Amino acid sequence: MPIAILDDATIGKISAGEVIERPASVVKELVENALDAHAHSITIDIAAGGKELIRVRDDGDGIAPSDLLSAVERHTTSKLRSFEDLKQLTSFGFRGEALASVAAVADLRILTRIADDRAGWELRSEFGKRAHPAPVAAAHGTTITARDLFANVPARRKFLRQDGTEAGYIQRVINAYALAFPDIRFELTIDGKTALATDGSGDLASAAVGVFGADVAAQMVPLEPPQFDDDHEDAGIVVSGLIGLPTVTRGNRQQLILLVNRRWIENRSLAFALEQSYHTLIMVGRYPIAVISITVPPDRVDVNVHPTKREVRFSDERLVFSMLQRAARGTLMQQTPAQSIPIMIESPLSADTVQRRMALANPERIQATPPLFPRAADGPSAVDRPVRTPVAVEPDIPLLRVLGQVSSTYIIAEGPDGMYLVDQHAAHERILLEKVLKLHARGAADAQQLLEPIIIDLTPEQLATVETAREELAQLGFALELFGQGSVALRSIPAIMSRKDPVKTVLAILDEVGRGGRGTSRFEAVAMTTACHSAIRAGQTLSLAEMRELLAQLEGCTAPRACAHGRPTILHLSQDELERQFSRR
Secondary structure, eight states, X not given: OOOOOOXXXXXXXXXXXXXXXXHHHHXXXXXXXXXXXXXXXXXXXXXXXXXXXXXXXXXXXXXXGGGHHHHTSTTOOSSOSSGGGGGGOOOSOTTSOHHHHHHHHSEEEEEEEOTTOSSEEEEEEETTEEOOOXXXXXXXXXXXXXXXXXXXXXXXXXXXXXXXXXXXXXXHHHHHHHHHOTTSEEEEEETTEEEEEOOOOSOHHHHXXXXXXXXXXXXXXXXXXXXXXXXXXXXXXXXXXEEEOTTSEESSSTTEEEEETTEEEOOHHHHHHHHHHTTTTSOTTOEEOXXXXXXXXXXXXXXXXXXXXXXXXXXXXXXXHXXXXXXXXXXXXXXXXXXXXXXXXXXXXXXXXHHHHHHXXXXXXXXXXXOSSOOOTTSOOTTTSOOEEEOTTSSSOOOOEEEEEETTTEEEEEETTEEEEEEHHHHHHHHHHXXXXXXXXXXXXXXXXXXXEEEEEOOHHHHHHHHHTHHHHHHHTOEEEEOSTTEEEEEEEEGGGTTSOHHHXXXXXXXXXXXXXXXXXXXHHHHHHHHHHHSXXXXXXXXXXXXXXXXXXXXTOSSTTBOTTSOBSEEEEEXXXXXXXTTOO
């Protein structure tokens, strides 16, 4: 077949396919044009998932009548004049192909009026066939209507998803930009029903209510600035936004919104940075809700690396990654949801206050029993330990009175604001993990020597893991030596394992680390597995004294609300909820 030059109509359809993947792509391009036009209010109407109708109205600058025909031509733009302008780009629709691409695959109508004109102008383009602009009555701003999307490209239209799915993609676009621009009023109508409305007040928390709903937004907190050394250079990068507390998660990443210079993007590295910040705070397979806004000098980010502008490239992605992770983790460590025990700090109280609190928390005399939860050698005992008071997040520590157990697994406790259920295994796992991590931070290992070494037979893979993780195992208190062919001699174990089967724990650690392990380091993976296998188990009956001591140690944890694997340690049923459940209000 000889080489031929394609006609303009075919070229237009092919180019449109690079920019316009689905109805949501049209909405994104039109909304970005409205933002570049300095709109204060943007209204979006769609029908049949955007296939039959997309209408975007704004009160922005409008389009001059002399520019209307150029607006739907390929490679035309008002956003830049030379290639060098791309290095300092601050607008959205710089490619100059958005309207031309939509015009090639839809019945397009543009209605516009600039502020100084008495009349508006209309341009019709039916699948690339343009009419001359005509004067009409129009409000200030621009309204663009696209009907019968891909009607002239049936092969592309038949691959679109169901109407509800396509509408969901569109709502994600509007959600993102409503959060990126809380100072602009957004309204989205789907098949005649309002799906989203924000007030444009400029308050991000208010926009989050419109996007996520009041219940979810109430569990989101402002992102604190990342903490670095004084000599740290931030290169003009600012990280801000809202992140959800560990009490609110989702089964996918669709409510994790990443914004760079107010542009909605996708970036696996940054998403991973945020998810790692929730490590051990939420369950594996659950994802946080967040709005992350990153401001970067234009010359330090390339937004022209993807046809639909969904991805960007940073000049120093490692720095952005670090700033986001530090900011998110620091914020989570400072915040405590209402459903969990508040964050505690040690503070001396008067002897009278100590005695009063102990009398309230321990109404019955505690009988002498062997300690189920041994403390570190330098730690205080249950009576003389520093009394803990909460930081400003909560007015006072919930005074929990142990009532008993359910199924020898969950501790029931009463507090001043309702009832608490504590998962004894998850709580003890959290206590043990933080204990070994604190010892590790001090360069100490609380090891217990065995009277006789235990010989453990290993597979070749497990033997290889012993060599790989030997240092981390030793730091935790495991002393392992090769013993003949395919075996090791275990000579010491961490003190927290005094009542557990050391062989099962060592094998579990080697298998976990061999699979890559969880945690942010190999040591943390070893520590997490050790804590899990050393903790009390579900189904184990505890005395009242043991339950009280467990809660007392949980109060002292840095992150008491979740175990090492992210499962919750404590659930709270408020007094109001109890009264509602029993129809008392």
